[in-house]
Amino acid sequence: MAGTGLLALRTLPGPSWVRGSSPSVLSRLRDAAVVRPGFLSVAEEETLSRELEPELRRRRYEYDHWDAAIHGFRETEKSRWSEASRAILQRVQAVAFGPGQTLLSSVHVLDLEARGYIKPHVDSVKFCGATIAGLSLLSPSVMRLVHTQEPGEWLELLLEPGSLYILRGSARYDFSHEILRDEESFFGERQIPRGRRISVICRSLPEGMGPGESGQPPGAC
Numbered sequence: 001m002a003g004t005g006l007l008a009l010r011t012l013p014g015p016s017w018v019r020g021s022s023p024s025v026l027s028r029l030r031d032a033a034v035v036r037p038g039f040l041s042v043a044e045e046e047t048l049s050r051e052l053e054p055e056l057r058r059r060r061y062e063y064d065h066w067d068a069a070i071h072g073f074r075e076t077e078k079s080r081w082s083e084a085s086r087a088i089l090q091r092v093q094a095v096a097f098g099p100g101q102t103l104l105s106s107v108h109v110l111d112l113e114a115r116g117y118i119k120p121h122v123d124s125v126k127f128c129g130a131t132i133a134g135l136s137l138l139s140p141s142v143m144r145l146v147h148t149q150e151p152g153e154w155l156e157l158l159l160e161p162g163s164l165y166i167l168r169g170s171a172r173y174d175f176s177h178e179i180l181r182d183e184e185s186f187f188g189e190r191q192i193p194r195g196r197r198i199s200v201i202c203r204s205l206p207e208g209m210g211p212g213e214s215g216q217p218p219g220a221c
Contacts, residue, residue: 017035017037017158017159017160017163018155018156018158019155019156019158019187019188020153020156021152021153021154021155022153025153025155026155028170029145029170029171029175031168032168032169032170032171032172033145033155033157033165033166033168033171034165034166034168035157035158035159035163035164035165036095036163036164036165036166037160037163038162038163039095039135039162039163039164040088040135040162040163041162042162044084044088044162045137045162047082047085047088048085048137048200049137049138049198051081051082051085052078052109052111052137052200055076055078055109056074056076056109056111059074059075059076059111060074061073061074061111061116069118069119069121070110070112070116070117070118070119071117071118071119071181072112072113072115072116072117073111073113073116073118074111075108075109075110075111076109077106077107077108077109078106078107079105079106079107081107088135089107089200089202092135092164092202093202095164096131096164097131097133097202097204098131101129101130101131101204101205102204102205103203103204103205104128104129104202104203104204104205107200107201108200108201108203109198109199109200109201110198110199110201111196111197111198112141112179112197112198112199113196114182114194114195114196115181115182115194116181116197117178117179117180117181117182118177118178118179119178120144120176120177120178121176121177121178122148122172122173122177123172126206127206128172128203128204128206129203129204129205129206129207130168130169130172130207131167131168131169131172131203131204132166132167132172132201132202132203132204133164133165133166133167133201133202133203134159134164134165134199134200134201134202135162135163135164135199135200135201136160136161136164136165136197136198136199137161137197137198137199138195138196138197138198139161139194139195139197140158140159140160140161140192140193140194141159141179141180141185141192141194141197142156142157142158142159142179142180142185142186142187142192143156143157143159143177143178143179143180144156144157144178144180145157145167145171145175145176145177146175146176147174147175148174148175148176149174153175154175155171155175158187179197180194181194182194
């Protein structure tokens with residue numbers, strides 16, 4: 001897929017952060033897999049990074065995850081934020097989630113080291129709701145989505161620092177998603193060198209779960 005230069009590959013017209021296996025896949029997932037480049041200013045990205053760093057620094061990178069989905073990571077669930085960071089997260093909620101959606105009270109923070117990656121997986125409907133939205137900090141990366149029944153159908157998202165990605169509905173449950181390891185990190189013919197990457201992920205409540213109940217086990221979304 002990535003880096004092959006096959007003529008069958010398609011991207012959206014103009015400057016693009018999304019590419020896919022066919023125009024029909026791009027059209028079908030246009031509203032289900034969204035990238036908002038430059039969602040954060042440089043100052044906002046620094047605000048989040050500065051707030052997260054002391055807590056992350058106390059944790060060691062891990063190489064075995066509870067569902068074997070992540071390699072070279074450390075993570076935390078965070079519910080208390082500074083006023084400046086809280087304002088950023090409120091913007092995420094306004095852009096990514098519908099008025100009837102309730103968010104999990106804790107925000108998932110995932111720190112991948114430069115050699116870290118997330119393996120292909122499909123999120124469980126028991127732990128995350130229909131929408132997740134993630135802010136990307138520090139390093140660019142490529143997220144790949146592949147249809148679980150039709151592996152020839154795929155989408156790739158270029159996640160630059162300061163960008164916001166949103167996955168909804170079919171993109172969440174009909175497609176696996178992964179973050180490519182450094183040696184596979186291409187967006188078309190363009191190599192996207194990986195460094196340390198932090199993602200700040202907001203998640204809607206699973207159907208039938210109350211706001212005070214526990215949500216997703218850390219790291220699986």
